Amino acid sequence: MAEKRDYYEVLGVAKSASDKDLKNAFRSLARKYHPDRSTEDDAENMFKEIQEAYAVLSDSQKRAQYDRFGHQGAGGNPFGGSGAGGFNINLEDLFGGDIFSSMFGGGRQRSNKRRGNDILVRHTIDMEMVLNGSSEEIELDLPCPCQSCEGTGAEDGDTTQCSPCGGQGRMRVRQQMGPFVQDVVKECRDCAGVGEIAKSRCQDCRGSGRDTQTETIRFDVPLGVENGTRMRMRGKGEPAPRGKGSPGDLFVELEVQEHPWFERQNSDLIMSLPVGFTDLMLGNTIKLPHIDGDDLVVKIPSNSSAGHTITIRKRGLPSSRGGGRGEVVVLLKLHVPKKLDKATKKALEQLRKVLSPKDIEARIRKDAEDRRTN
Ligand SMILES: [Zn+2]
Numbered sequence: 001m002a003e004k005r006d007y008y009e010v011l012g013v014a015k016s017a018s019d020k021d022l023k024n025a026f027r028s029l030a031r032k033y034h035p036d037r038s039t040e041d042d043a044e045n046m047f048k049e050i051q052e053a054y055a056v057l058s059d060s061q062k063r064a065q066y067d068r069f070g071h072q073g074a075g076g077n078p079f080g081g082s083g084a085g086g087f088n089i090n091l092e093d094l095f096g097g098d099i100f101s102s103m104f105g106g107g108r109q110r111s112n113k114r115r116g117n118d119i120l121v122r123h124t125i126d127m128e129m130v131l132n133g134s135s136e137e138i139e140l141d142l143p144c145p146c147q148s149c150e151g152t153g154a155e156d157g158d159t160t161q162c163s164p165c166g167g168q169g170r171m172r173v174r175q176q177m178g179p180f181v182q183d184v185v186k187e188c189r190d191c192a193g194v195g196e197i198a199k200s201r202c203q204d205c206r207g208s209g210r211d212t213q214t215e216t217i218r219f220d221v222p223l224g225v226e227n228g229t230r231m232r233m234r235g236k237g238e239p240a241p242r243g244k245g246s247p248g249d250l251f252v253e254l255e256v257q258e259h260p261w262f263e264r265q266n267s268d269l270i271m272s273l274p275v276g277f278t279d280l281m282l283g284n285t286i287k288l289p290h291i292d293g294d295d296l297v298v299k300i301p302s303n304s305s306a307g308h309t310i311t312i313r314k315r316g317l318p319s320s321r322g323g324g325r326g327e328v329v330v331l332l333k334l335h336v337p338k339k340l341d342k343a344t345k346k347a348l349e350q351l352r353k354v355l356s357p358k359d360i361e362a363r364i365r366k367d368a369e370d371r372r373t374n
């Protein structure tokens with residue numbers, strides 16, 4: 001790194017400058033060099049330098065230390081471990097809301113401090129887990145910053161200003177959009193929007209700044225969770241491009257496996273149950289194993305019809321909003337055997353006389369005649 005300039009020199013003020021002088025100097029310089037508006041060469045670095053100088057000199061304690069010991073006194077990085085760019089100046093305070101918004105336009109997006117991409121993984125759970133909840137543990141190969149270069153992709157972390165974008169991280173490109181030609185600002189490809197590139201590539205990650213590591217992710221499946229619910233694990237996503245900025249988030253999308261006989265409707269479970277004609281006629285009680293471990297007792301009343309439903313309360317799934325379990329709704333379906341042996345056939349022939357609706361053909365015929373004569 002080049003010799004650090006004196007902070008007073010950077011802001012162009014005397015050593016005796018008052019707080020107000022400092023503020024005024026910083027304001028006009030920040031306006032001049034703000035990378036989003038400045039046409040100056042090297043505005044980005046100038047802006048950083050100005051920010052750094054102001055951050056130190058506007059803090060009376062840090063200023064006193066700097067006055068006594070110079071850059072050494074202020075420490076290599078006076079702003080904590082967050083590296084370059086970790087300045088804690090509230091620009092909004094300094095400029096007022098209006099100037100802030102016009103000056104910073106796109107807000108955070110335009111800053112060279114980037115955020116890594118989010119990662120989405122799917123995780124399948126079964127209906128029992130929706131019912132009982134579950135503590136899950138999954139192993140994932142997740143991207144992480146390369147240790148050798150701290151994610152910068154540069155040998156020894158040594159970077160230099162990106163020349164295609166002049167360190168801006170963004171480039172103005174002329175784009176044909178239908179009949180119009182438009183200037184759009186795009187992220188610089190060479191530096192992935194960071195504004196800096198490696199002097200030479202890190203050997204270990206071949207310049208990508210990335211590595212992968214196997215991580216165990218633990219989370220609880222909430223009771224009554226809906227299919228497609230996403231659980232967010234902050235900071236477990238992709239690392240920021242070139243190690244500058246914060247990592248993205250990891251989302252685990254819960255996919256509830258389809259159940260062989262239950263269909264879910266919110267907290268209710270719907271199932272269709274094939275029953276025989278005699279079950280409908282005479283009624284029956286059928287016990288079925290249920291996902292809660294206790295048998296589900298389905299009481300079919302006599303004289304039921306196919307298509308009737310039987311509701312069993314509080315045996316469905318817990319509601320994700322709390323408030324107890326839903327219902328199991330059993331839809332009765334008539335099961336018609338495909339093949340009958342001779343004896344059964346004979347028995348059914350006997351029953352036909354009894355069970356078939358009486359005179360139905362004659363009644364319909366009469367109805368039709370009545371209509372014709374009216
Ligand atoms: Zn660039």
Ligand SMILES: [Zn+2]
Nearest residue numbers: 146149202205
């Ligand atoms: Zn590396």
